Amino acid sequence: MAKQMTGAEMVVEAFKDQGVEYVFGYPGGAVLPIYDAFFMQDKVRHILVRQEGGAAHAAEGYARSSGKVGVLLVTSGPGATNAITGLTDALMDSIPLVCITGQVPTHLIGSDAFQECDTTGITRSCTKHNYLVRRIEDLPRILHEAFYIASHGRPGPVVVDIPKDVQFATGAYTFQRNIQHKTYRPQLKGDLEHIKRAVAMMAEAKRPIFYTGGGVINSGPHAATLLRELVRATGFPITSTLMGLGAYPASDKQWLGMLGMHGSYEANHAMHDCDLMICVGARFDDRITGRVDAFSPKSKKIHIDIDPSSINKTIKVEVPIIGDCAHVLEDMVRLWRGGQRADAAALEKWWEAINGWRARDSFGFRNSTQIIKPQHAVRRLYELTKGRDLYITTEVGQHQMWAAQHFHFEEPNRWMTSGGLGTMGYGLPAAIGAQLAHPNSLVIDIAGEGSIQMNIQEMSTAMQYRLPVKIFILNNQYLGMVRQWQELLHGNRYSETYMESLPDFVKLAEAYGAHGIRCSNPGDLDDAIKEMIDTPKAVIFDCMVDQKENCFPMIPSGKAHNEMILNELGDDAGVDLGAIIDEKGKMLV
Amino acid sequence: MVKTHAAPLSPYSTAPHRSHVETHTLSVLVDNEPGVLARVVGLFSGRGYNIESLTVAEVAHERHLSRITIVTSGTPETIEQIRHQLERLVPVNSVKDLTLTVRAIERELAMIKVRGRGENRVEAMNLAEAFRAKVIDATVESFIFELTGNPQKIDDFVDLMRPLGLVEVSRTGVAAISRGPEPI
Ligand SMILES: Cc1ncc(C[n+]2csc(CCOP(=O)(O)OP(=O)(O)O)c2C)c(N)n1
Numbered sequence: 177m178a179k180q181m182t183g184a185e186m187v188v189e190a191f192k193d194q195g196v197e198y199v200f201g202y203p204g205g206a207v208l209p210i211y212d213a214f215f216m217q218d219k220v221r222h223i224l225v226r227q228e229g230g231a232a233h234a235a236e237g238y239a240r241s242s243g244k245v246g247v248l249l250v251t252s253g254p255g256a257t258n259a260i261t262g263l264t265d266a267l268m269d270s271i272p273l274v275c276i277t278g279q280v281p282t283h284l285i286g287s288d289a290f291q292e293c294d295t296t297g298i299t300r301s302c303t304k305h306n307y308l309v310r311r312i313e314d315l316p317r318i319l320h321e322a323f324y325i326a327s328h329g330r331p332g333p334v335v336v337d338i339p340k341d342v343q344f345a346t347g348a349y350t351f352q353r354n355i356q357h358k359t360y361r362p363q364l365k366g367d368l369e370h371i372k373r374a375v376a377m378m379a380e381a382k383r384p385i386f387y388t389g390g391g392v393i394n395s396g397p398h399a400a401t402l403l404r405e406l407v408r409a410t411g412f413p414i415t416s417t418l419m420g421l422g423a424y425p426a427s428d429k430q431w432l433g434m435l436g437m438h439g440s441y442e443a444n445h446a447m448h449d450c451d452l453m454i455c456v457g458a459r460f461d462d463r464i465t466g467r468v469d470a471f472s473p474k475s476k477k478i479h480i481d482i483d484p485s486s487i488n489k490t491i492k493v494e495v496p497i498i499g500d501c502a503h504v505l506e507d508m509v510r511l512w513r514g515g516q517r518a519d520a521a522a523l524e525k526w527w528e529a530i531n532g533w534r535a536r537d538s539f540g541f542r543n544s545t546q547i548i549k550p551q552h553a554v555r556r557l558y559e560l561t562k563g564r565d566l567y568i569t570t571e572v573g574q575h576q577m578w579a580a581q582h583f584h585f586e587e588p589n590r591w592m593t594s595g596g597l598g599t600m601g602y603g604l605p606a607a608i609g610a611q612l613a614h615p616n617s618l619v620i621d622i623a624g625e626g627s628i629q630m631n632i633q634e635m636s637t638a639m640q641y642r643l644p645v646k647i648f649i650l651n652n653q654y655l656g657m658v659r660q661w662q663e664l665l666h667g668n669r670y671s672e673t674y675m676e677s678l679p680d681f682v683k684l685a686e687a688y689g690a691h692g693i694r695c696s697n698p699g700d701l702d703d704a705i706k707e708m709i710d711t712p713k714a715v716i717f718d719c720m721v722d723q724k725e726n727c728f729p730m731i732p733s734g735k736a737h738n739e740m741i742l743n744e745l746g747d748d749a750g751v752d753l754g755a756i757i758d759e760k761g762k763m764l765v
Numbered sequence: 766m767v768k769t770h771a772a773p774l775s776p777y778s779t780a781p782h783r784s785h786v787e788t789h790t791l792s793v794l795v796d797n798e799p800g801v802l803a804r805v806v807g808l809f810s811g812r813g814y815n816i817e818s819l820t821v822a823e824v825a826h827e828r829h830l831s832r833i834t835i836v837t838s839g840t841p842e843t844i845e846q847i848r849h850q851l852e853r854l855v856p857v858n859s860v861k862d863l864t865l866t867v868r869a870i871e872r873e874l875a876m877i878k879v880r881g882r883g884e885n886r887v888e889a890m891n892l893a894e895a896f897r898a899k900v901i902d903a904t905v906e907s908f909i910f911e912l913t914g915n916p917q918k919i920d921d922f923v924d925l926m927r928p929l930g931l932v933e934v935s936r937t938g939v940a941a942i943s944r945g946p947e948p949i
């Protein structure tokens with residue numbers, strides 16, 4: 177049954193029909209009619225961010241922590257361009273977003289009108305799909321299609337650009353549940369023959385490993401449950417990418433920790449030496465593979481992915497399985513239970529080797545009673561929040577890697593970080609999105625003093641909506657990750673990486689009406705963290721840490737997985753790290 | 766100073782074993798909607814793929830379908846990637862690698878302007894006849910030939926016209942279709 181309404185009303189109506197709870201947005205001339213339609217209802221709540229970039233990351237945090245589509249609404253021109261970083265971030269990390277942008281009236285498009293920009297042109301390569309709606313007749317279909325495309329197949333951001341005259345125009349609004357898209361029909365079920373082959377290979381494997389990624393999280397909690405079943409039934413070791421943390425419980429003995437550039441020694445060595453790699457919802461990103469021609473040279477590879485273009489993109493695999501992780505894992509569990517069995521003797525030897533690598537304790541570090549080591553700070557934060565209903569976001573840099581190494585996750589959707597794009601400024605708005613999705617949970621942004629300043633304005637948003645997000649800054653007064661690379665590659669010449677004139681974060685917190693805590697003494701750390709947890713409103717925690725700590729272990733660029741640098745080789749042992757990376761490697765950073 | 770290296774190995778490149786480069790013809794059926802060509806072309810430029818020729822026209826008016834025929838070159842791995850990347854685009858209905866799947870017929874149309882008098886003019890006419898090129902415009906000192914054929918045939922003809930007073934060429938790019946009764 178079609179209802180007559182304006183384009184602006186259709187936008188809000190479509191949000192309601194799609195079950196949207198929150199829209200992150202910022203008003204402006206080209207979206208005034210939509211804001212007016214918002215004003216007339218109270219079903220869908222609008223969250224006023226302080227910059228459109230914040231809206232995009234908040235929508236990402238909401239989406240990632242809830243499994244739903246994140247929605248943002250911005251005006252034309254600068255509103256749209258400010259959202260670009262977040263859209264690109266969502267594309268890289270496969271986060272479902274719908275972004276409504278206002279546009280100048282259709283008759284002005286192309287005339288360089290006030291606040292006009294070619295939004296669909298600019299966002300073509302940073303969205304999964306985009307639309308410019310020229311006719312009111314197309315608007316209802318496009319709005320619902322946008323939600324469908326954002327959330328089906330490999331998720332991603334979709335932009336719907338709506339000229340102002342289309343928002344004013346009146347037309348018939350319709351909504352049909354479960355429409356099938358004309359051309360976009362991602363394959364969910366994997367090819368059973370390929371799955372059978374994969375399971376047979378698993379039964380024969382001597383040194384198998386599961387390598388999982390964000391695809392498991394995107395596939396939903398059921399996929400994580402099935403993954404656990406399969407991993408336990410096989411007895412194989414499992415590692416995951418940065419994006420996949422939480423799909424498998426970190427407390428389990430089969431868990432090897434994260435792999436990749438700053439991954440664990442055991443995970444990377446097991447990847448290098450395995451004879452069968454079962455990749456589930458990961459994409460052989462270059463931070464994972466290191467040198468591609470030396471990547472896991474002895475293994476056969478099974479690759480489960482919903483996106484056919486991920487298969488054989490960088491690494492050739494023997495058994496590709498195109499499908500949704502949950503569907504494929506379900507078939508695998510069933511086939512495995514139907515009479516397959518791992519080579520127990522071989523597995524025992526394999527675990528012996530892995531336990532040897534594990535014994536190196538590659539995330540270990542030299543602690544201090546004088547100064548707070550950043551790793552120690554993350555570990556204490558983990559210990560003191562253990563067992564709570566908790567969501568963690570991060571910014572980008574060393575603190576992000578330390579968080580990935582020293583914080584441990586038992587459940588999916590609890591860990592939100594910018595992996596593919598590596599966007600500083602992601603963590604605070606993402607925490608706001610996660611806190612809205614989970615109002616009674618503890619949400620902490622593990623931050624750097626550099627990154628937090630990229631979207632600090634969103635403190636104001638947190639205060640307005642009384643969101644008690646906690647910002648835990650590992651303040652090393654450096655753009656630490658870049659400084660580390662300067663140490664490795666550029667002879668300790670710290671060009672523009674010292675953070676001069678930092679704000680007083682405690683006073684800054686107070687200026688926003690939040691609570692500020694500073695801690696620089698290891699002895700005070702636990703109490704200070706407890707104070708943060710117990711504060712019922714937003715907190716900025718300025719944790720003054722060792723300024724020159726480096727993040728280890730690491731695979732230097734241009735090196736293979738079995739050529740990791742470990743902590744004891746670090747600067748305090750007096751080794752010239754620059755010499756470890758050759759000229760070729762320097763090109764690769 | 767930026768140091769340059771003879772052969773920088775990049776982690777962002779595809780398979781390390783560089784296999785040989787092939788030329789393939791892809792037939793892409795798309796919804797005929799605004800911006801669809803920009804999506805396809807943007808994909809090629811954005812991901813660094815080659816376009817040797819590209820043609821596009823509506824092929825089914827009621828169903829709003831257009832066929833884009835792209836001749837591209839790359840390693841077999843790259844061409845497989847191109848196909849998958851094209852398939853990811855929402856308005857793309859299907860992508861067929863005609864070089865891999867069927868023996869396709871490829872045709873291109875060219876218009877070739879030749880200027881000259883006397884012997885060269887006679888020679889150009891004779892060659893045109895041998896290639897079954899049509900004269901579609903003539904003045905006392907010029908011809909425009911129309912020639913249809915596979916791209917190689919057109920290249921050959923253009924090469925022959927060069928010493929005889931070739932002025933310029935306009936080509937359509939390749940259109941292709943599969944042999945036999947089955948659709949692409
Ligand atoms: C928007 C953006 N600009 C630049 C970079 C490059 N970059 C990566 S890490 C980093 C330093 C981050 O510093 P900080 O937030 O203090 O974290 P730390 O590494 O010190 O823990 C920079 C500049 C980036 N990732 N994102």
Ligand SMILES: [Mg+2]
Nearest residue numbers: 624625654656
């Ligand atoms: Mg820092």
